[in-house]
Amino acid sequence: MMERVIAILPELNQAFLETLLMVSIALAVAILIGLPFGILLFVTDRGLFLENVLVKRVAGLIINLIRSVPFVILLVFLLPFTQFLLNTTIGPLAASVSLSVAAIPFYARIVESSARDIDKGVIEAAIAVGASPWMIIKSIILPEVKPGLITGLTITAISLIGYSAMAGTIGGGGIGDLAIRYGYYRYDNTIMFTTVIVLIVLVQVVQYLGDLVARVVSKR
Amino acid sequence: MIKLENITKKYTSKGKQIIGVDDVTLSVEAGEVFGIVGYSGAGKSTLLRCINLLEKPSSGKVFVDGVNLHELSPKNLRKARQSIGMIFQGFHLVSSKTVFENVAFALRAAGADKKRIKQRVEELLALVGLEDRRDQYPAQLSGGQKQRVSIARALANQPKILLCDEATSALDPGTTKSILSLLKKINRELGLTIVVITHEMEVVKEICSRCAVMQDGKVVEQGSTYDIFSDPANPLTVSFIQTVLNFDLPEELLGEINGKLVRLQFKGSIAAEAVVSDMLQAFPIRGNILHGKVEYIQSKPLGIFVMELNGNEAEVNKAIAYLRDKVSKVEVFDDGTRNRHLA
Numbered sequence: 036m037m038e039r040v041i042a043i044l045p046e047l048n049q050a051f052l053e054t055l056l057m058v059s060i061a062l063a064v065a066i067l068i069g070l071p072f073g074i075l076l077f078v079t080d081r082g083l084f085l086e087n088v089l090v091k092r093v094a095g096l097i098i099n100l101i102r103s104v105p106f107v108i109l110l111v112f113l114l115p116f117t118q119f120l121l122n123t124t125i126g127p128l129a130a131s132v133s134l135s136v137a138a139i140p141f142y143a144r145i146v147e148s149s150a151r152d153i154d155k156g157v158i159e160a161a162i163a164v165g166a167s168p169w170m171i172i173k174s175i176i177l178p179e180v181k182p183g184l185i186t187g188l189t190i191t192a193i194s195l196i197g198y199s200a201m202a203g204t205i206g207g208g209g210i211g212d213l214a215i216r217y218g219y220y221r222y223d224n225t226i227m228f229t230t231v232i233v234l235i236v237l238v239q240v241v242q243y244l245g246d247l248v249a250r251v252v253s254k255r
Numbered sequence: 256m257i258k259l260e261n262i263t264k265k266y267t268s269k270g271k272q273i274i275g276v277d278d279v280t281l282s283v284e285a286g287e288v289f290g291i292v293g294y295s296g297a298g299k300s301t302l303l304r305c306i307n308l309l310e311k312p313s314s315g316k317v318f319v320d321g322v323n324l325h326e327l328s329p330k331n332l333r334k335a336r337q338s339i340g341m342i343f344q345g346f347h348l349v350s351s352k353t354v355f356e357n358v359a360f361a362l363r364a365a366g367a368d369k370k371r372i373k374q375r376v377e378e379l380l381a382l383v384g385l386e387d388r389r390d391q392y393p394a395q396l397s398g399g400q401k402q403r404v405s406i407a408r409a410l411a412n413q414p415k416i417l418l419c420d421e422a423t424s425a426l427d428p429g430t431t432k433s434i435l436s437l438l439k440k441i442n443r444e445l446g447l448t449i450v451v452i453t454h455e456m457e458v459v460k461e462i463c464s465r466c467a468v469m470q471d472g473k474v475v476e477q478g479s480t481y482d483i484f485s486d487p488a489n490p491l492t493v494s495f496i497q498t499v500l501n502f503d504l505p506e507e508l509l510g511e512i513n514g515k516l517v518r519l520q521f522k523g524s525i526a527a528e529a530v531v532s533d534m535l536q537a538f539p540i541r542g543n544i545l546h547g548k549v550e551y552i553q554s555k556p557l558g559i560f561v562m563e564l565n566g567n568e569a570e571v572n573k574a575i576a577y578l579r580d581k582v583s584k585v586e587v588f589d590d591g592t593r594n595r596h597l598a
Contacts, residue, residue, distance in 0.1 A: 160347035163307055164408065165336035166364035174360055178351040254351045254392045 039225045047213065051233060053127040054209035057202065058195045061134035065142035065191055070184070072098070072139065073146025074172060080151075084158065085168055098140040106137055106198050110205060130207025134198055142191045149183025150176060182253040189245025193238050200234075210234060256285040256416065256448045257306055262315035264301050264472075275301040276312070277472035283450055283465075285415075288442050290463030290480065291452040292495055298472035299452040303418055306450065307339045308332065320415060337365045340409030340447075344421035346401040348393040354380070354404050355389040361411035379407040383437065399430035406437065410445075417441065419451040423458060435461050456499045460484065460552050468492045481552050485522055485583065502546050502561050514543075514565035517575060520584035521549075521558035530581045531560070538574040540566030 040047075072094065078084060079091040104112065110133045114124050117132040153176060161171045177184075200211025210230050218227030264276040276298045283289040291299045304310035305317055308324050317324045319339065327335055348357050355376055362372045380386050383403040393401055402422060409417055419438070423431040439462050442449050451463060459466050459480055467477035468491060476489040484500070487493045502518065521530070535542050546561040564571045579585045 154345070154347065156343060156345050156347035157349055159309060160341070160343065160405070160408075161349075161360070161364070163309060163336060163339070163341040164361040164364050164411070165333040166360070167333060170364055174363070175349055179349060181351060254394060 036225055039223070040229055043217070043226055043229070047210075047229065047233070050208065050210045050213040050230075051237075053207075054196065054199050054203075054211070054237075057127045057131045057134055057199045057207065057209055058192060060128075060131035061138040061195050062188065062192055064135035065138035066188070069139040069142030069191075070146055072143035074150065074176065076143060076147040077150035077176070078168070078172065082155075084162060084171060098143055101136065101140045102144070106133075107201055109133055109137055110202060125206040127208045130199065130202035130205075130209070134195055134202060137198060138191055138195055141194065142187060145187035145190060146180070146184060149187060150180050152183065153179045182249045185245060185249040185252060189242060189249075192241050192245070196234065196238060196241070256320060257281075257283040257450065258316075258318040259302070259305065260316040260318070262302065262305055262312045262317070264298070264305065264310060265313045274472050276305065278315075279469075279472075279474050281467060281474065281477070283448060285448050286442070286446050287464045288438070288449040288451065288462050290459040290466035291450065291469055292454065292456060292459055292466055293452075293469035294454055297469040299469045300420055302469070303420055303450060303452050306416075306418055307336050307341060309341075333364075337361075337412040338414045339416045339418060340406075340412075340414040341418040341420065342402065342405045342409050342422045344424050346393070346398075346405045346425075348401055348404055348408075350393050353390050353392055354385060354396070357393070357404055358407045358411055361408045365412045375411065376407075379410060382410070382441075383407045397430075398426050399434060402426065402430075402434050403437070406434075406441070410441065410447075415448060417447050417449045419449065419453075421453060422451070424453065424455070431455075431458070432461075438462055456495045460499055460550070464553055468495065481555055481557065484550070484552050485520060485557055500548065500550060500557075500559060502548075502559060504545055504561065508545065512563050514541075514563045515571055515575070516545075516588040517562050517564060517578070518584075518586040518588070519558075519560045519562065519578060519582050521556070521560075522583040523555060530578070531562070534574055534577055534581075537577065538566075538570050540564055540570050540574055 076091065076094055076098075079087040079094070081088075101109070113133045113136060117124050117129050120132060121129055123129050157179065158171060158175060161175045166174070199207070199209050200214065203209040203212030204215050206212075210233060214227055214230040217223040218230065259279060259281045262276050262279045263274070266273045266275055279302055291302065293299045301310055305312045306319065308317065319335065322335065324332060324335060349360065352360065358376045358379055359372050362375055367375065376389075377386070380389055383406050385400060385403050385407070388396065388400060388404075393404070396404065417438075422438075423434050426434060435458060438449060438451075441447050442462070449462075451458060453459065463480050465478065466480050466483055467474045468483070468489060469475065470491050476483065476487070476492045483492060484496055487496050519531075531542065531544070541564070543563040543565070544560055545563055547559065549556050549558040551557075564574060575585060575587060
């Protein structure tokens with residue numbers, strides 16, 4: 036049994052790196068686009084300083100549209116887009132396109148809901164000292180919501196690890212792909228178990244790191 | 256300094272229209288400490304928040320330092336707000352920022368540079384007595400210290416006005432006293448106009464030169480704090496004053512009273528004891544002081560004594576007439592059960 040694992044090690048190693056790559060790209064996109072989107076949803080809400088019903092509704096609608104499509108379907112649905120963007124639909128880079136699209140609304144909603152937990156009075160106090168909307172976002176909302184952003188990023192990362200396995204099945208590579216190829220198509224239970232253990236360890240490490248950083252950052 | 260003209264604020268809550276502030280007209284002079292008193296839900300907080308337009312009135316005008324705030328562009332309104340400091344019951348400090356950064360934020364909002372910020376924040380922390388806390392986070396501070404930080408933040412841009420939204424209501428009596436004396440000091444030394452809203456008459460007595468009493472969104476009475484305390488007209492005002500000047504007598508004692516019960520009020524510098532002893536020497540009656548107190552309102556004394564007068568009825572009446580002539584207010588209660596109306 037050990038020989039089987041050792042024999043597969045190089046492939047396992049590569050699959051692991053591919054998973055990391057896919058998830059990292061999607062996380063980066065989530066931060067770049069999902070975070071501002073989430074803040075936009077928050078500050079345009081009723082009673083807030085950039086209240087705007089139209090923007091809030093449209094942004095909310097886009098997010099709900101993406102979120103209502105199950106990931107496997109989104110994966111297939113986005114194939115033409117991926118093809119257009121990268122000229123291929125195979126490999127971890129191609130898979131990270133659909134992962135990113137799924138990650139944006141997911142993270143945006145988490146950002147929005149953790150921003151809602153900010154004491155409204157703190158924002159009001161900032162308005163009362165004459166701060167501009169941009170300053171309030173940059174110097175009040177973002178620092179106040181930081182622990183929530185990190186916890187949210189942890190949740191997003193773990194969901195993405197799960198999604199990446201699905202992406203693997205249609206040629207995205209990564210650990211999910213390995214598990215399907217050996218464990219499902221070839222009935223190789225050893226490899227199956229090995230991938231499961233790798234995933235369990237990965238999720239645990241991500242969760243642990245996320246909690247640690249969130250705790251260090253929190254000043255409450 | 257502040258002029259509110261016919262301010263009305265209406266809300267719709269669950270389909271029903273609620274009037275928060277009902278046609279209030281008020282003015283606050285430069286350099287005074289003005290109090291707005293009322294029970295919760297009276298609309299005083301809403302009214303206060305109209306002064307810096309945190310709350311937009313449904314109708315009416317707000318003038319601060321002669322400027323109609325409604326006519327300002329968003330940018331100029333932000334500028335105007337920098338000259339109106341505000342502190343809150345819940346302090347509203349940014350939990351992820353240190354004391355220094357919390358105060359610095361207000362200065363950055365006004366576009367001050369790094370060097371200026373550092374110098375000004377240190378000045379402010381010295382003013383509120385928190386120099387040694389500059390690198391601590393709000394969670395590490397007591398309530399009184401948090402309020403001091405928020406005062407420093409409110410004063411950062413050298414405002415002309417300070418609005419206090421129940422600033423001491425979450426603090427214990429000792430801390431309340433120290434925050435009030437800080438506010439007094441700010442008013443005196445920096446010449447700041449201060450508007451305080453509170454449900455504690457003690458606060459008004461301590462720092463306000465004038466005050467207004469609010470009920471159901473309306474101002475029911477306003478005037479100098481001393482006049483409000485010595486001659487309250489509205490029943491609500493009377494009940495507020497009772498919280499500070501309470502002259503209820505114990506039931507058992509009332510049962511033993513067989514003479515006339517009088518309540519004397521001395522204003523200003525009239526020496527109460529001298530009047531009472533002159534009266535007792537001039538008339539062949541016995542007097543018995545049951546309750547008495549001299550309160551200092553804005554450092555002007557207001558004395559109130561409750562006495563029982565015994566003796567020949569005609570002489571007692573003459574003595575009362577004598578008192579009416581000498582003191583500012585005499586109330587006679589033939590029936591001891593009227594005790595609860597005493598104050």
